[in-house]
Amino acid sequence: MRNTFITHLTKSAKTNEKIVLIVGDLGYSVIEEFEKQFPTRFYNAGISEQNMASMAAGLASDGFHVFIYSIANFPTFRCAEQLRNDVGYHNLPVTVVTVGGGLSYGNLGYSHHAIQDLGLMRLFPEFTIASPGDSIETSMCLDYLLGSPGPSYLRLKKAGELNYYQGYRKIIPGIWNEIVPTTNNKILLTTSGGLHIAHQLQKNNPEYIGYGIFTCPVWGANFKALQQEQVNKFNEIVTIEDHLLDCGFGSWLRESIVLPDSHIKIINKALSLDVIGKVGTEDYLLKVGGFEI
């Protein structure tokens, strides 16, 4: 995913002279080509996320679309107020790009586990969340963010993820994409690493046979109104995410809809608190967190 992101951004920067990339002293073997091609639009802010975020706002207020890049909790939690006040409140085109979404950096410990980031970022009403589940969806999300510059959060996993999309589609924010059709009017609705988890769940658990798999790659506070109509089409929706239940994607969906006396069943599957403080491979930690994959 991160290679798709940087290749795509580098290509876009050839024609879009507004693109600036700032990294927080991370991106070894990822960002070099961008730096080589656009030396005046690439900066390493050093290890200083607060300055990086406010500075990005300053650049964006002069017309640039600024991408700030780091590992998941650093350019989000460390500079949350800078994102809230300087980027969000001023409605500036800054895209926070993180690698290591969910438990991608499983062995690196709790500091590197991004399992509360969606909760933080979706609190900021101006921010659009883009949380792709594979490389193709990463390209789709990036194209959407470049076409609609504004405060945004692009949550990437790491590298080497399987592709589940068959081909590129145009993003409509807040709208779900069908990856596997449903035969029983029940679906697994995913975002970010949830796409991979859903496929693994379906492979390993007979109870999910017949369920469709859908993704919601672009969402956030501004796209809640689009959810009720989509929810109403199904009998059962199981949300799946590599994030804690609290304030995550499934919670967002629940906040977006009303289900009085409804036949529609909504189940939220997210990481349990058992993953906190544990290390291991991503698959191991997903099991610790409650996913039967």
Place this chain on the structure above:
Amino acid sequence: MKFNSSYELAKEIRKKSLQMVVSSKASHIGSALSIADILSVLYFDILNINKSILNDPGRDILILSKGHACVSVYAVLGLLDFFPITELDSYGKNDSNFMNHISHKVPGVEFSTGSLGHGLPFATGKALASKITNKKNKIFVILGDGELDEGSNWEALLFASHHKLDNLIAIVDYNNLQSLATVKDTINLEPLKNKFESFGSHVFNVNGHDHTALNKVFKKATDLLGKPLVIIANTIKGKGVSYMENKVKWHYSTPNEAELEIAINEINNA
């Protein structure tokens, strides 16, 4: 310009600031009076801003990082007709754009602040943007002294000096009083000049109420190359109103009508 001198403008900034604070029972008048002379000199003599083309990309930029001192910025903008001066009457009232921390919804205000430590990093981004696009404008940012406790300022200074952002001018309102006590008794900043120099900036000390000295140091900013400039403006919190000067109380308290009258008379007779 409808004012004959920056001193005359500064007097009007002080009076308007006091009236606004009294009218909405607001705090922070001491902080606002502290920077009235700095603002007056900047707007009277230094800043290249055309109030009829506020989005002119070549304009100079002023950021107020100590957003709680906003009344003096609102006052100077109103006095210089960035908007009808009667709009200041809405300051701090329901639904007003004139919030009690500086608001970018007010014409002429570039950036909202209120939480400290945001202005210098934002200004650094503006300065970098000007360098990338070969603009010749200057980016000024007014910082509080207590605000320098925030680490983000020092992060920004490291970046600004590494990238030789000589279009960035930080003005420290060194009135030596912060929220509860003196700066020295809270978190001592001294030796402040050495700190800024060691972070890679040109640094000047100036009397922040001496318009001639301020003018000279601001004009010097155009000749200094290769480094950001930090101007340590030695000021007096509450300057211009004797009973407010150097008193922590006026970080919070609102003058009553009688106190307002005394203050206005003092300023008129100064």
